[in-house]
Amino acid sequence: MQDLILHHYPTSPFSEKIRLILGYKQLAWKSVIIPSIMPKPDVLALTGGYRKTPFLQVGADIYCDTALICDVLERRQPSPTLYPTHSKGVARVLAQWADTTLFWAAMAYNLSPRGAAAMFAGAPPEVAKAFAADRGAMSTGMTRLRPGDATAAYKSYLRRLANMLESQPFLLGEAPTVADFAAYHPLWFSRVRNAVMGDILNATPAVLAWMDRLAALGHGSFDKIDSGDAIAVAAASQPLALGDEPFQDEHGIALGSRVSIAAETFGTEPTEGELVAATRMHYTLRRTDERAGTVHVHFPRIGYVLRALDAA
Structure with missing residues (x-):
């Protein structure tokens, strides 16, 4: 199973949300400290444009927004759950x-x-x-x-x-x-x-x-690595196979289209790539970076805007 790599910085509040969830679920993880302000060249090598903190890396898969990261951690370690049935x-x-x-x-x-x-x-x-x-x-x-x-x-x-x-x-x-x-x-x-x-x-x-x-839940167990090591992990990996969740088309944008995805409000820098999944809850873009190689960048649907890019 590939390592969980959290790109964060110590004083980031949204990062503290995820650090505590890692502790609650007693998950081991790798810590990459990133800058709190731009420029963030190593961040953009992985995300393609998204620059908010934190984001989670699993090999060549990049998960943006803590709402989506919570779902990823829940799948990795279902118990104790973040989403009780009742x-x-x-x-x-x-x-x-x-x-x-x-x-x-x-x-x-x-x-x-x-x-x-x-x-x-x-x-x-x-x-x-x-x-x-x-x-x-x-x-x-x-x-x-x-x-x-x-x-x-x-x-x-x-x-x-x-x-x-x-x-x-x-x-x-x-x-x-x-x-x-x-x-x-x-x-x-x-x-x-x-x-x-x-x-x-x-x-x-x-x-x-x-x-x-x-x-008191703490942050779980983690080791520190640098951003260059994380980029090397992505370059040496292949994105995980996409699941069999059905394509949910709300925009009239076909899979395989060149698109951009950006947050609705805060931190609206777009990520561009090929739309390879649009499920009930998330989008996935395939993009290639000269340092990170081919990566899949994942976003939640809620709070994000999907747009087709002109073929020209």
């Missing part, structure tokens, strides 16, 4: 809310003037400017909450999470689901990455206790 639908819906609405409220709060000053305290001014320019380029056209509005929303969301934890240890019952890991990581950023902003959590002690339970 709450599978609500767990996915709650996770999607946490990865979007909760995340953006939390980050607008975390990166308010006070939070940004604390994050970059002691760093040269150009570091903060480079980070702001990078994230600005990724969020072109997005509506961002102002700090006051974000703080009010964040407090409300924390109270709602606390309500869910009044009589049970995790959001949907006695064991964590994908929803717990999705709701945890924006709060982790407040508590751990930018601790000066963590006082907002003090009003919801049930949330803090829940965070402690999740943090």
Whole structure:
């Protein structure tokens, strides 16, 4: 069985979501630390354009977006499950809310003037400017909450999470689901990455206790490798055979077409390639890179836009 290779960096909140799931499932993995801002030449050699963090590599297969990565890890190690039968639908819906609405409220709060000053305290001014320019380029056209509005929303969301934890240890019952890991990581950023902003959590002690339970799961066992090694793994591998899930055509774009896939909002840099799968839940592109060789790059359907490229 090929190694799980997570491309991430330590302070990435979405990476913490996946690191904890790896710990929950007690999976061994390889760690590749990538830059937090562009340029990311080794990332693009594998993804072809996608530059958000993290992404998961299994040989010559590249899985983008943590929603899809969660499904890949579930297939690799079905127990303990992220999607209990009795709450599978609500767990996915709650996770999607946490990865979007909760995340953006939390980050607008975390990166308010006070939070940004604390994050970059002691760093040269150009570091903060480079980070702001990078994230600005990724969020072109997005509506961002102002700090006051974000703080009010964040407090409300924390109270709602606390309500869910009044009589049970995790959001949907006695064991964590994908929803717990999705709701945890924006709060982790407040508590751990930018601790000066963590006082907002003090009003919801049930949330803090829940965070402690999740943090205790750890990150599993991992070894560090560099990005060049990961690219060499892709070049020496062949993409896994595609499953027999039926083609689901929602766009009038045939398999074998040249297409681009990009996120709907944040980080909309496209990946181009040959469409080789479009199933109920994901897309797969085949692309070739001079360093990584032929790879399959996988995306979830939800949150991504598929477009045909002109034959010319």
